[in-house]
Amino acid sequence: MKPIKHLRWWIVWTLFASTVINYIDRQTLSVLAPVIIREFHFTHSDYSRIVSAFQIAYAGMWLIGGVLIDFIGTRIGLTLAMIWWSVASMLPGLAHSLSQFSLFRFLLGLGEGCNWPGASKTVAEWFPARERGLAVAIFDSGSSVGAVIAPPFVVLVANALGWRYAFLTAGLLGFFWLIPWLILYRPLDKHPRLTPEERQLVCIGRDTATVSAQRGAARWLGLLRQPNTWGIVLGRSLTDPIWWFYVFWLPQYLSDARGFSLKQIGAFAWIPFLAADIGNFTGGFASGYLIRRGVKVVPARKWVCVVSSIPILAGIPAALAHNAFWALAFISLAVWGYASWSTMGLTFPSDLFPQDVVASVTGLSGLGAGLVSSGFTLVVGWLVDKFSYFPAFVVAALAPLIATACVLLLIRAPKVSTPASSSRVAPA
Numbered sequence: 001m002k003p004i005k006h007l008r009w010w011i012v013w014t015l016f017a018s019t020v021i022n023y024i025d026r027q028t029l030s031v032l033a034p035v036i037i038r039e040f041h042f043t044h045s046d047y048s049r050i051v052s053a054f055q056i057a058y059a060g061m062w063l064i065g066g067v068l069i070d071f072i073g074t075r076i077g078l079t080l081a082m083i084w085w086s087v088a089s090m091l092p093g094l095a096h097s098l099s100q101f102s103l104f105r106f107l108l109g110l111g112e113g114c115n116w117p118g119a120s121k122t123v124a125e126w127f128p129a130r131e132r133g134l135a136v137a138i139f140d141s142g143s144s145v146g147a148v149i150a151p152p153f154v155v156l157v158a159n160a161l162g163w164r165y166a167f168l169t170a171g172l173l174g175f176f177w178l179i180p181w182l183i184l185y186r187p188l189d190k191h192p193r194l195t196p197e198e199r200q201l202v203c204i205g206r207d208t209a210t211v212s213a214q215r216g217a218a219r220w221l222g223l224l225r226q227p228n229t230w231g232i233v234l235g236r237s238l239t240d241p242i243w244w245f246y247v248f249w250l251p252q253y254l255s256d257a258r259g260f261s262l263k264q265i266g267a268f269a270w271i272p273f274l275a276a277d278i279g280n281f282t283g284g285f286a287s288g289y290l291i292r293r294g295v296k297v298v299p300a301r302k303w304v305c306v307v308s309s310i311p312i313l314a315g316i317p318a319a320l321a322h323n324a325f326w327a328l329a330f331i332s333l334a335v336w337g338y339a340s341w342s343t344m345g346l347t348f349p350s351d352l353f354p355q356d357v358v359a360s361v362t363g364l365s366g367l368g369a370g371l372v373s374s375g376f377t378l379v380v381g382w383l384v385d386k387f388s389y390f391p392a393f394v395v396a397a398l399a400p401l402i403a404t405a406c407v408l409l410l411i412r413a414p415k416v417s418t419p420a421s422s423s424r425v426a427p428a
Helices: 007-041 044-072 074-094 100-112 115-126 129-161 163-184 196-204 217-224 227-237 240-256 262-268 273-293 297-310 311-320 324-352 355-386 390-410 421-426
Strands: none
Touching: 007 044, 007 100, 007 115, 007 129, 007 163, 007 196, 007 240, 007 297, 044 074, 044 115, 044 355, 074 100, 074 163, 100 196, 100 355, 100 421, 115 129, 115 324, 115 355, 129 163, 129 196, 129 217, 129 240, 129 297, 129 324, 129 421, 217 227, 217 355, 227 240, 227 324, 227 355, 227 390, 240 297, 240 324, 240 355, 273 324, 273 390, 297 324, 297 390, 311 390, 324 355, 324 390, 355 390, 355 421, 390 421
16 A cells, blocks of 8 residues: 555544534534523523533543543544444434433533543554644644534524534534544554654654553553642643533523624634634644753643633633623633643643553543533533623633642653654654
8 A cells, every 4th residue: 555644644634623523513502502492491500401411421431431442442442432422413403302402412422522532542652742732732623623613504504404403414524534534544553554754753752651561450540649640630620611611601601691693603603712723723833842942841831831821811801891792802812721721731641651541541631621510510500590600700710720730730751751852853
């Protein structure tokens, strides 16, 4: 078979596409929430329970899916996950009650929770240390791109065919993704279309082991004793709820507090997520720049976390702004900072752990983040019904400061690493 030049980048762009689809599928409900809430006479607390059902399943599958992918491999694991969540994405089009919406979104969470552990494991396998930040930024930016595409796409389909068909249409996208994925992805050491130069670049540029020293269950139990694990878990658990807040509540907030119609939501709700897309690449490029300038890998990631936590504070003036478009501008600034921070949070596992447990560490952090996010979602529903959106904006603005402190205090570089000179190998 003819070799494919720069194969690792083709693979990461395929992961970007899976993340785009992942977010279109989950955002379909968020965009349609004003219509569904009105049609079925749901309260904000009812809506928060539907969202929470997704988040609980999603959180659990970050861990279970991460361990499963480490066990059965990325190729099969992500293939099965995509088939599952694509089917589950269609099911809310059949729902007629709160319990049915909750069940179908729970099933969606079971499938979608495998995407990030699998993508993080792929980056650990296929990229040298100096390129990982950018690789993570590429696949993770799919979440922002999916969130940008979802409002106009979903509104277009819903207005043309009805809101139930919007779920069906979004669910079909994943089946088209399987074609390039199965063609392009193989493990690095078995890929028949990988050039020798690219294989050498990846292998020389690694700064972590490919296999853990411990085997069996001890390989995973040992992770719980490491401060690095808890730095990653606490960091993500205190930042991810911010993202979920904006993803699941922004369309409803624009409807409730700013008087937006469904058409206006489709026209404007994508803007903050475009800012988030820029934030993903900001974090990836910034950490890569620092590493090329001689800063060690882990300190470079930490510096990006510190700087990125500052613009997230813009969530507070967003809630206080009298003009809806100033509110959107502040929200965009906040999610830009979040996305830059998040890129580092997703890169840490591949910087700090052997490749055969990267998906598991990523999954454990996703479990913590998902459970905290689920609880925060329920609190937001209660706050909105009883008070307003303002307290939720304040929490979303301040929590990343605590997350950054956890990262600074707990995360340390591995004792054994590849010499710095490996980060200066010419690209393939």
